Amino acid sequence: MRAAVIVFPGSNCDRDLAVAFEQAGADVTMVWHKDTALPEGVDIVGVPGGFSFGDYLRCGAIAANSPICRSLVAHAERGGYALGVCNGFQILTETGLLPGALRRNSGLKYICRTVGLTVETTDTAFTSGYSAKDVINVPIAHHDGNYFVEDAKLAELRDQDRIAFTYTDNPNGSVADIAGVVSRNRRVLGMMPHPERAADSGHGGTDGTAMFRAMLEQFANA
Amino acid sequence: MKARVFVMLKNGVLDPQGEAVRHALGSLGFDGVEGVRQGKIIELDLAEGTTEATVTEMCEKLLANTVIESYRIELG
Numbered sequence: 001m002r003a004a005v006i007v008f009p010g011s012n013c014d015r016d017l018a019v020a021f022e023q024a025g026a027d028v029t030m031v032w033h034k035d036t037a038l039p040e041g042v043d044i045v046g047v048p049g050g051f052s053f054g055d056y057l058r059c060g061a062i063a064a065n066s067p068i069c070r071s072l073v074a075h076a077e078r079g080g081y082a083l084g085v086c087n088g089f090q091i092l093t094e095t096g097l098l099p100g101a102l103r104r105n106s107g108l109k110y111i112c113r114t115v116g117l118t119v120e121t122t123d124t125a126f127t128s129g130y131s132a133k134d135v136i137n138v139p140i141a142h143h144d145g146n147y148f149v150e151d152a153k154l155a156e157l158r159d160q161d162r163i164a165f166t167y168t169d170n171p172n173g174s175v176a177d178i179a180g181v182v183s184r185n186r187r188v189l190g191m192m193p194h195p196e197r198a199a200d201s202g203h204g205g206t207d208g209t210a211m212f213r214a215m216l217e218q219f220a221n222a
Numbered sequence: 223m224k225a226r227v228f229v230m231l232k233n234g235v236l237d238p239q240g241e242a243v244r245h246a247l248g249s250l251g252f253d254g255v256e257g258v259r260q261g262k263i264i265e266l267d268l269a270e271g272t273t274e275a276t277v278t279e280m281c282e283k284l285l286a287n288t289v290i291e292s293y294r295i296e297l298g
Contacts, residue, residue, distance in 0.1 A: 058287055065284060094287065101289040103231075106238050148235060148290055173236070 001026040001219035005046040006072070008033045008063045013049035013085065013196060020196035021046060024212035033066040043219050044081040045072055047088030049141070049194060059102060059144045060090030069095055081125060081215070082188045086142055089180070089190035098181055098190045099157070100149035106173025110143040114205065116168035117179055117193055121161045124182050125218035126189045129210035135168055136207035138193040145192040147174035147181075157181060164189055223268050225277050226296040229286045230261035 003026040005018045018028045021044075029039045033052075038045060052063035063069065069091070076082055076097050084092035092098045105111060114137050119130040130136065149157065154176060157163055164180040172192075180191025195208030231237045237259050244258040264285055266277070277295050286293040 057284070061284060061287065093289070099289075101287050103235070103290060104238050106236065108238050108242055146238075150289075173238070 001044065001216050002039070002042050003028045003044050003046055004031050004038050004042045005029075005048060006031050006033060006068055007048070008050065008052035008066065010052045010054055011048045011050035011087070013087075013194065014046075016194075016196045017046045017048045017083075017085065020199040020208070020212050021215075023199060024209075024216045026212075026216060031068055033063065033068050036067045036071060038068070038071050038075055042075070042080070044083060044215060045075060047072070047082060047084035047091050049086030049088060052087055052091065055087075055144075058090075058094070060087060060092075060094040063087075063091045064094035073097060076183070076188050079185065079187060081218075083126065083215075084188075084190040085194055085196065086140075086145075086192055089192055090144065092188060092190040097188050098183055099153050100147055100175075100178075100181070102144050102192070103146040103148050103173075104144050105142070105146050105171075110141075111145075111171050112139070112141040113171075114139045114198075115171055115179075115193060117165040118168055120163045120166055121182075123161060124164060124186045124189060125215055126182075126211050127164055127214065128218070129214035136210075137198065137205050138195055138208055139197045140171060140193045141197075142172070142192055145172045145174065147172075147178045147192070149175055149178070160184065162186070165191055165193070223270055223272060223298065225266040225268055225272070225298075227264040227266065227277065227281055227285050228261060228294045228296070229264065229281075229291050230259060230293075231290055232292050235290045 003021040166177040198205040198208035240258040
C-alpha cells in the first residue's frame with residue numbers, strides 16, 4: 001500500500017498518521033500543501049488533524065482550496081481512497097468530497113478525551129476489520145466537531161449505509177450522533193475521532209489499529 | 223471599490239455561540255432577548271469594476287460554506 005500524508009501549515013497529526021500507516025505496513029510519503037501533484041501510484045491519501053491555516057475563516061476552508069487538494073479531489077474522483085481525520089474531515093467536507101459540515105461544539109468547549117464509537121458499517125475498506133455494532137474507544141480532540149447535515153441528506157446517508165461511526169455518548173451535538181461518514185463510492189472516509197492516536201500500546205489503546213490493517217489488506221488483495 | 227460580505231449561519235442551523243451570548247445578556251439583566259445569531263462581516267478592497275457576480279463567486283467558492291451558511295453582499 002502506498003500512502004501519502006498531506007502536511008498543511010498548522011497540521012499537527014501528520015506524523016502520527018504517517019506512523020500509523022507505516023506500522024500497518026504502508027510505504028508513506030509526506031506531501032506539502034503547495035505541491036501540485038500526489039506521488040505516482042498512491043493508493044490512499046491521509047488528510048491529518050491539526051489547525052490548518054490557523055482555522056482562519058472556517059476550519060479547513062483554506063486548506064480545501066490549496067494546490068494539493070485539487071490533486072486530492074482528482075484522485076478521489078478517479079476512485080482513489082482518502083482518509084480525513086479531525087481537521088482532515090473538516091477539509092474533506094469543505095472540498096465537497098463528503099457531505100455536511102462541522103460546526104462549533106454545542107457546549108462551545110474544546111473537548112479532548114477518549115470516547116466510545118459504534119461501528120455502524122463494516123462495508124468499507126476502513127471498517128472491514130470490525131464487526132457491526134462493535135464499540136471501540138478512540139480519542140477526540142476538537143472544538144468544531146459538531147456534524148451537520150440536512151434531513152434529506154441524512155436520510156440518503158442512512159439509506160446508502162454511509163454512516164461509518166456514531167458516538168455512544170454524543171459529546172458535541174452532532175446530528176444523529178455521527179462521528180464519521182464515507183463517500184458515495186465508500187472510498188473516502190472522514191471522521192472526527194483520531195484512530196492514529198489509538199494505534200500503539202503506548203497510546204493507552206489500540207482500537208484504531210484494525211482500521212489501518214483493514215486498509216492494508218484491501219490493497220494487498222487488490 | 224469596497225464590498226462587504228455578511229455571512230450568517232442559515233436559519234435552522236443551531237448557533238451555539240449566539241445561544242451563549244443570549245444567556246450572557248440574560249445574566250447581565252437584559253430581559254426579553256429572545257434570540258441571538260452571530261455571524262461575520264468580511265470587507266473586501268476590490269479593483270474598480272469588479273462585478274457583483276465575481277463577489278458572488280468568491281462567496282460560493284470560499285467565503286461562505288453554503289451547507290450551513292448564507293451570505294449577503296453589499297457593494298460600494
